[in-house]
Amino acid sequence: MKRDEALIALSRMTLWLALFSLLAFLLVATPRSNAAFDPVGVDFWVDSDMGPVKTRVFRAADGNTQRVVYALDGMWAREDLNGWEIETEVARTLTENNINVVLPVGGQSSFYMDWDRPSYLPEGAVSDIAGDSAPDIGPGKSYTYTWETLLTRVLPAALHERLGLSPARNGVIGLSMGGSAAFALAAHHPAQFSYAASLSGYLNPSAPGMRGAISAAMVKAGGYNISCMISSPTSDKWQWMDPMFLAPALLRNGTELWVSAANGVPSEAGEPSKQAAEGSALETLSLTNSRSFQTRMTSLGATTVTYDFPSSGVHAWTYWEAQVVKMLPVLSGAIG
Template sequence: MRVGGSTRTSGWARRTAAAIALAVALPLGVTMVGGGATASAAFDPAAQDFWVDSSMGPVKSRIWRAADGNTSRVVYLLDGLRAQDDLSGWEINTDAGPFLAAQNINVVQPVGGQSSFYSDWLSNSTFNGQKVTYKWETFLTEELRNALANRLGFQSTRNGVIGLSMGGSAALTLAAYHPDQFNYAGSLSGYLNISAPGMREAIRVAMLDAGRFNVDAMWGPPWNPAWLRNDPFVFANKLRDNGTRVWVSAANGIPAPGGAAPTGVMDVFNATTGASLEALSLANTRAFQVRMATIGAKNVTYSFPPRGIHSWRYWQQQIHDLAPDLSNTIG
């Protein structure tokens, strides 16, 4: 019967959306079991604080200077959904800053931006009393970009931008719409098909969980064109036409050997969460891969490790793996 079929369909849709929402809402960007990078120092005295005024107020970035002193090779590293206001998760949990600096690449880690998707929001989020409207795209492509050029002499073209999870889709978005600044973009465990069934609802729940942010303040209701503008699956042709060098990675949700053994209930919970998040990212990433193949894009390297969950240990390894590709492209 029509009614019965409609009920079954709507019930499936609700269950799918709920499952995705549960996965995405759980701790994005939190170190999962076995996920702590062995080289983590939390605060690296070799980096410098770099403050830049913006419409959001003063924003801090952390800078690692290239070992050879060059100012022409620059990469931005974007954080995950639960970005902190003191240090980037990249610094807290990985050796990405000093490692890339040793490869003669200047590393810029913007600090903050919880639940922002590094986007220019439509308004401030009233759910949590946010005082200012996020304008992260403007900050990264104008205010920070200009300050790095004017105060440190960093080249402001042919830069790289790499993000994890929330920052993964943001990195591709920035490169798609600002090709003069970014000729290299990397998504590590990103969500690259946010128009897929259930994804917009999942992002809504995730942002409420991570800081009580209202997604309508970011891109408006689900039918607002801003959602499509920020969906890599939709703007894939821009990355192809711009000739952007792209690195895309997602694992299969199965933990790899070598991580720390679980020591309690929360470790098991985090490992399960990390597996679910990575499986969701893999589904998104595979859809993006098909989309790029369909439009004939040949400027993407795909990395699908046989083991890995949504965890810093795997993202650090991806930085090590992509470093030669990044080095050969930027600057």
């Protein structure tokens, strides 16, 4: 009994240390570098409740319209290009494997949800490393975020009507913030998404301390208020975004899942040392969340989940790009 209590205490201590490290990281986190625009992509605009929204579309090499994958960005999502295009060659890799790629642009700190109301900066909060307040206008502030509606109704309908892309049996891949969002979208929209991948995602946002950590991250990444996304931590809407609660639905839907997170230890092929140090705490927390999700799915008897926990790696694009290459055989067989 004492041994079990000691193990529980150690587990809690590990989680709190990871959360503390995450908050420390957020104080020095910086946005990404300059964009690497790919001229092969096409700007695809749709009108929505949020106004005109841009998506970048990359067509499959063989011209098919049935095999489609959405790739979701992280918390620092920008308004010019999706991070997958900025930082990786994933769009090129997938199109060469005869997969159409859809890269939504924007959605900073949104978790790709329909929010309760427009965001405002919490009183006394500081939003960036310079110590200045974030603007109170702009994406998700001048209007209410409605990203789930966009991704599951507006955008797929427009892609089908104008480009012929199938709105059924798509894949959705997300990193970090986009990881939990990918699973939530798949759980609630099984006809659209038959495959979902979480790369360094936060799959247990209801764990002790996680709401506070996510709240701090949202403030730093653009000055967003978690209470405007979900008014109350006891709201049913919190469960709407939590993969731990959505596990039975994902199992019932037969969704093919990919879960990956590394251990926070940089490898020789990883990011430069400063970025590796900053990404280590985030990856450690993601691994804790992902392992909890694994335990949950295993207890339900799930057989449609692939887990990949590399022995080294941090919260960085190098590792996420490698994961997409690794998942290609499973992904290819689950969509279209």
